[in-house]
Amino acid sequence: MEARSDVGVVLMNLGSPDSTSVPDVQRYLNEFLMDKRVIDYPYLFRWLLVTRIIVPRRAPKSAEAYRSIWWEEGSPLIVLTKQLQKAVQHDLQMPVEIAMRYGTPSPAAAYDKLLKENPQLKEVVLLPLYPHYAMSSYETAAEYAKEVYKKKKYPFKLTVIPPYFDEPDYINAVAESMRPYLQQDYDHVLFSYHGVPVRHIRKGDITGKHCLQVNDCCHVQSPAHEFCYRHQVKNTSELVAAKLGLPADKWSVSFQSRLGREEWLQPYTAARLEELPKEGKKKLLVVCPAFVSDCLETLEEIAVEGKHSFISNGGDSFTMIPCLNVHPLWVQAVVKWCGDITKSC
Numbered sequence: 001m002e003a004r005s006d007v008g009v010v011l012m013n014l015g016s017p018d019s020t021s022v023p024d025v026q027r028y029l030n031e032f033l034m035d036k037r038v039i040d041y042p043y044l045f046r047w048l049l050v051t052r053i054i055v056p057r058r059a060p061k062s063a064e065a066y067r068s069i070w071w072e073e074g075s076p077l078i079v080l081t082k083q084l085q086k087a088v089q090h091d092l093q094m095p096v097e098i099a100m101r102y103g104t105p106s107p108a109a110a111y112d113k114l115l116k117e118n119p120q121l122k123e124v125v126l127l128p129l130y131p132h133y134a135m136s137s138y139e140t141a142a143e144y145a146k147e148v149y150k151k152k153k154y155p156f157k158l159t160v161i162p163p164y165f166d167e168p169d170y171i172n173a174v175a176e177s178m179r180p181y182l183q184q185d186y187d188h189v190l191f192s193y194h195g196v197p198v199r200h201i202r203k204g205d206i207t208g209k210h211c212l213q214v215n216d217c218c219h220v221q222s223p224a225h226e227f228c229y230r231h232q233v234k235n236t237s238e239l240v241a242a243k244l245g246l247p248a249d250k251w252s253v254s255f256q257s258r259l260g261r262e263e264w265l266q267p268y269t270a271a272r273l274e275e276l277p278k279e280g281k282k283k284l285l286v287v288c289p290a291f292v293s294d295c296l297e298t299l300e301e302i303a304v305e306g307k308h309s310f311i312s313n314g315g316d317s318f319t320m321i322p323c324l325n326v327h328p329l330w331v332q333a334v335v336k337w338c339g340d341i342t343k344s345c
């Protein structure tokens with residue numbers, strides 16, 4: 001591939017605290033949870049809830065959890081995003097930067113760096129590292145990246161890649177990353193996705209009458225699906241299961257990481273991990289396709305807490321399949337998507 005410096009790529013992920021100290025975790029959680037697309041209550045109520053109740057209670061526990069998974073080079077999510085950056089830049093032969101929705105580096109820092117090192121930059125392709133559309137993940141990342149771009153009047157064109165939950169290259173990469181684990185003896189595969197409040201699903205329904213209102217809504221054709229996290233994660237799971245030839249009774253979907261008292265998407269992963277051994281599913285594989293890079297929610301909540309819960313409820317073996325991280329098929333998919341968009345420039 002011919003090297004180019006007139007086009008660039010930004011890989012955008014969620015972000016992590018700068019360190020595992022309580023003040024750094026507190027700063028990160030405040031920024032994250034004060035996002036109006038994450039905790040979508042009126043400003044004053046959100047401010048009181050986040051800064052006076054949730055964060056003071058949560059920060060010390062979160063800091064401890066981060067400490068248990070932190071690597072010498074830093075937060076796994078950041079380190080793995082940097083590794084993806086390096087691999088994509090190598091294969092794509094164009095400048096690639098990373099940006100985070102919360103914490104550092106910001107999208108502005110990524111744009112500034114690209115422009116400083118490539119003054120002839122004409123176009124930037126931004127890939128949110130979220131395969132599925134949720135107001136609290138893909139939407140907030142994409143909107144923030146566009147807002148910063150407009151505000152600072154950058155001289156290049158910005159193209160944001162849409163959610164890729166059903167893109168054959170993504171499905172293939174997830175399926176192939178799972179395939180070696182299916183060689184071992186297992187009873188069940190659990191697709192565990194980060195949850196969202198049920199209210200967010202209803203709020204995001206552009207028809208106002210489809211999501212969670214129509215029988216089996218996720219399988220009934222509707223324009224609402226373009227913005228429906230529940231539909232999209234189910235679709236990903238069905239496509240991956242079909243690709244791997246998994247029979248319907250060998251896999252299921254659940255939702256993890258619930259925060260607060262509101263109802264979130266069900267079934268909850270925590271509940272399923274207690275129930276599965278009692279249903280005779282004692283050898284479990286867990287995959288988390290909403291996360292492109294391993295992070296606190298996979299390395300601690302699933303691989304440590306989840307495993308402990310499953311085994312102490314009678315499970316025999318528990319294997320967490322790593323996220324795509326720098327799987328060659330995933331790198332190849334990102335290179336192809338970004339390369340295709342920039343080909344015409």
Ligand SMILES: C=CC1=C(C)c2cc3[nH]c(cc4nc(cc5[nH]c(cc1n2)c(C)c5CCC(=O)O)C(CCC(=O)O)=C4C)c(C)c3C=C
Nearest residue numbers: 014015016038062077134136137194196259290295296297
């Ligand atoms: C996969 C996409 C994600 C969605 C959707 C999402 C929604 C969402 N998250 C919270 C609250 C927290 N999430 C936390 C960590 C976290 N969340 C995602 C992704 C999604 N979140 C990732 C990749 C991570 C890991 C970050 C890392 O540094 O490794 C946390 C912080 C950790 C903790 O204290 O448990 C919180 C808090 C809400 C409220 C929400 C939807 C409304």
Ligand SMILES: [Fe+2]
Nearest residue numbers: 136194257297
């Ligand atoms: Fe989250």
Ligand SMILES: [Fe+2]
Nearest residue numbers: 211217228231
């Ligand atoms: Fe829906």
